Amino acid sequence: MRSQRISFALFLIGFASLTTSCFAQRPAGSTNTTKTFGHVSEIAKLSNARASHTSTLLSDGRVLIAGGMERNGVFFGSAEIFDPRTNRFAPTISMTQKRVSHSATLLPDGRVLFAGGWPDPDAPTMSAEIFDPRTGRFTPTGNLHRRRAHHSATLLIDGKVLIAGGTEGKNSLSDAEVFDPKTNSFTVIGTMTAARLQHTATTLSDGRILFAGGETRDGVILSSVEIFDPKTMEFSPLPDRMTAAR
Numbered sequence: 001m002r003s004q005r006i007s008f009a010l011f012l013i014g015f016a017s018l019t020t021s022c023f024a025q026r027p028a029g030s031t032n033t034t035k036t037f038g039h040v041s042e043i044a045k046l047s048n049a050r051a052s053h054t055s056t057l058l059s060d061g062r063v064l065i066a067g068g069m070e071r072n073g074v075f076f077g078s079a080e081i082f083d084p085r086t087n088r089f090a091p092t093i094s095m096t097q098k099r100v101s102h103s104a105t106l107l108p109d110g111r112v113l114f115a116g117g118w119p120d121p122d123a124p125t126m127s128a129e130i131f132d133p134r135t136g137r138f139t140p141t142g143n144l145h146r147r148r149a150h151h152s153a154t155l156l157i158d159g160k161v162l163i164a165g166g167t168e169g170k171n172s173l174s175d176a177e178v179f180d181p182k183t184n185s186f187t188v189i190g191t192m193t194a195a196r197l198q199h200t201a202t203t204l205s206d207g208r209i210l211f212a213g214g215e216t217r218d219g220v221i222l223s224s225v226e227i228f229d230p231k232t233m234e235f236s237p238l239p240d241r242m243t244a245a246r
Contacts, residue, residue, distance in 0.1 A: 043087040047080050054104035056112050058133050064112060065089070066131070067099035073121055075100050079131070079138075095138045096129050103153035105161050107181050110134070113141070113161055115179070116148035123169040124149035128179070128186070142185040145177050152201035154209050156230050162189075162209060164228070165196040172197045172217040176228075176235070193226045193237040211235075213246035221245040 046065065053068025053076070066079040077098040080089045095114060102117025107130075115128040124147040129140050144163065151166025151173070163186070164176040174195035177186045192211065199214025199222070209228040215221050223245040225238045 044082075044089055046089055047091055048076060048078065050076065052101045054102060054114070056104045056106055058106070058112070059110040060133065061085075062133075064092075064104070064131060064133075066095060066104060066114065067102055067117060069100045075118065075120060092136050093138060095131075096140050097125060097127050099125070101149040103151060103163070105153045105155055107155070107161070108159045109181065111181070113153070113179060113181070114138070115153060115161075115163055116144055116151060116166065118149050123147055124167065130184070142179075142183075144186055145188050146173060146175060148173065150197040152199060152211070154201045154203060156203075156209075157207045158230070162201070162228065162230075164192060164201065164211065165199060165214065167197045167217050170217065171195070172215070189233050190235065192228075192235045194222060194224050196222060207231075212242060 049070050050065070050068035054066050056064045058064055061084060063082040064079060065082065067076055069075045075098040077095045078091065079093070079095055080091045082089050098119045099114060099117030103115050105113045107113055110133060112131040113128065114131065116124055116126070119125045126143045126145070126147050127140065128142065128144055129138050131138050147168040148163065148166040152164050154162045156162055159181060161179040162176060163179060166173050172195040174191045175188065176190060176192060177188045179186050195216060196211065196214030197217065200212050202210045204210055207230055210225065211228065212225045213222050223241040225240070225242060226235050227238060228235050
């Protein structure tokens with residue numbers, strides 16, 4: 001009992017000292033200071049108000065803005081480029097197809113692959129095209145094997161692009177395909193363990209791809225996670241789920 005009383009007394013002394021230190025009065029004459037770490041300002045405007053477009057950093061530091069919509073039913077095939085040296089947007093040649101909620105992937109050679117998306121409110125498209133910054137032109141390439149929008153497009157370590165999930169208009173998709181920039185063609189490789197749209201796909205340091213969350217076409221939000229291994233070309237579910245559906 002005596003040792004407990006001594007310990008408790010020491011605790012009170014320590015707490016009183018800590019409280020005095022934390023809540024000590026500010027010295028006379030001192031003032032509050034605010035540090036500024038940056039400033040946000042408007043530098044330019046897009047040529048069109050856009051939503052559900054893509055924004056891709058090009059190899060030369062410029063940014064390619066493409067597609068999207070002004071409002072439901074008003075879809076764009078136009079594109080423009082932001083130059084950070086001048087802080088201005090300049091229009092470029094339009095895409096070969098209007099696209100909303102499509103994917104845009106920078107390829108190792110500096111070109112950009114555009115795939116899928118909604119060309120109109122009726123159904124997503126199977127078409128794909130490539131933008132070449134050296135010519136400033138969009139050129140059609142091989143078609144996807146499925147109509148897709150709200151899918152993911154991930155550059156693999158071998159330079160190919162993994163296209164996975166999304167929706168074909170009525171149903172969410174679980175199948176996946178790979179684009180080969182050497183042949184400009186798509187190849188079906190298999191299916192994910194869950195149908196997903198608006199999910200995330202993240203390249204891990206070992207080259208595998210982590211797929212997380214998303215939703216089904218009927219609006220069910222997912223908490224499941226899976227891994228794609230480019231060595232085996234297979235998807236595997238992870239035993240643990242995210243702590244929340246996202």
